[in-house]
Amino acid sequence: LILPVLVAVFGILSVYGRQGWLASLCQSLGLEWTFSPYGLQGILLAHVFFNLPMASRLLLQALENIPGEQRQLAAQLGMRGWHFFRFVEWPWLRRQIPPVAALIFMLCFASFATVLSLGGGPQATTIELAIYQALSYDYDPARAAMLALLQMVCCLGLVLLSQRLSKAIAPGTTLLQGWRDPDDRLHSRICDTVLIVLALLLLLPPLLAVIVDGVNRQLPEVLAQPVLWQALWTSLRIALAAGVLCVVL
Numbered sequence: 489l490i491l492p493v494l495v496a497v498f499g500i501l502s503v504y505g506r507q508g509w510l511a512s513l514c515q516s517l518g519l520e521w522t523f524s525p526y527g528l529q530g531i532l533l534a535h536v537f538f539n540l541p542m543a544s545r546l547l548l549q550a551l552e553n554i555p556g557e558q559r560q561l562a563a564q565l566g567m568r569g570w571h572f573f574r575f576v577e578w579p580w581l582r583r584q585i586p587p588v589a590a591l592i593f594m595l596c597f598a599s600f601a602t603v604l605s606l607g608g609g610p611q612a613t614t615i616e617l618a619i620y621q622a623l624s625y626d627y628d629p630a631r632a633a634m635l636a637l638l639q640m641v642c643c644l645g646l647v648l649l650s651q652r653l654s655k656a657i658a659p660g661t662t663l664l665q666g667w668r669d670p671d672d673r674l675h676s677r678i679c680d681t682v683l684i685v686l687a688l689l690l691l692l693p694p695l696l697a698v699i700v701d702g703v704n705r706q707l708p709e710v711l712a713q714p715v716l717w718q719a720l721w722t723s724l725r726i727a728l729a730a731g732v733l734c735v736v737l
Contacts (some may be wrong), residue, residue: 491538493601499694500534500606501525502701509697530606535599539592544687548583551577590650594643615639727737 503509504525511521554576562576575615592736600616607613615635622632 492539492604495698496537496694497602498701499696499698500530500537500693502697503693504533517529528612531599531603531612534602534606535596538602539595539685543588543592545582546588547584547732550580554580568667581627583610586650586653587598590646593646599641656662 501508503525505511506521506524507527510523514521524530545650558576562572567575597614598616600620603612603614603617604620607617615638618633619632619639621629622635
């Protein structure tokens with residue numbers, strides 16, 4: 489959420505574009521790179537890039553809220569693997585999955601900059617782009633208002649549905665800190681490591697591409713431009729004022 493959308497899109501294009509890192513790697517190996525980051529596949533890739541860390545963090549937080557006493561009792565009863573997930577972890581996850589899914593849905597449903605940057609034609613047009621087109625090109629505020637109302641109704645209905653499906657659980661207090669799963673064996677660690685590495689292979693290359701492409705010979709010249717520092721100061725003032733007002737109110 490803190491990463492600017494256009495910066496992330498630039499990183500994705502630097503890695504997955506036709507002149508990107510993977511295309512150059514395939515060309516050096518004599519292979520043909522056919523994936524295009526423009527269109528629905530690129531938009532989906534960008535949304536997964538943005539929301540995968542947030543979903544992982546929220547679901548991991550739900551698992552961390554499981555009291556240590558429940559884990560200890562499950563260990564004493566000999567619950568392992570599937571049974572431990574079904575009777576201990578799943579009751580906590582199933583209450584967190586609907587609101588997390590609703591949040592990600594609304595973020596993707598109202599996405600504008602990502603779709604505008606990676607949209608490959610009419611097939612990738614969303615309601616947000618239709619609102620933009622109605623205001624900027626067609627000069628039709630009535631149509632834009634109708635589309636905005638439709639978007640609000642969809643998001644509101646999803647929020648109400650997710651609240652109905654999920655019930656909050658008070659985590660309470662626990663006296664057991666640093667609980668270690670007795671079923672934490674080697675193959676479990678290997679599976680977790682493989683999943684983490686796959687996620688990092690999706691998330692890190694675009695960030696590295698932004699850093700590599702951003703640190704170049706023109707960097708001192710860019711840093712010396714007064715307009716850069718003026719824009720930075722304006723952003724800081726807006727963020728500071730908004731943060732203070734939100735906390736006070």
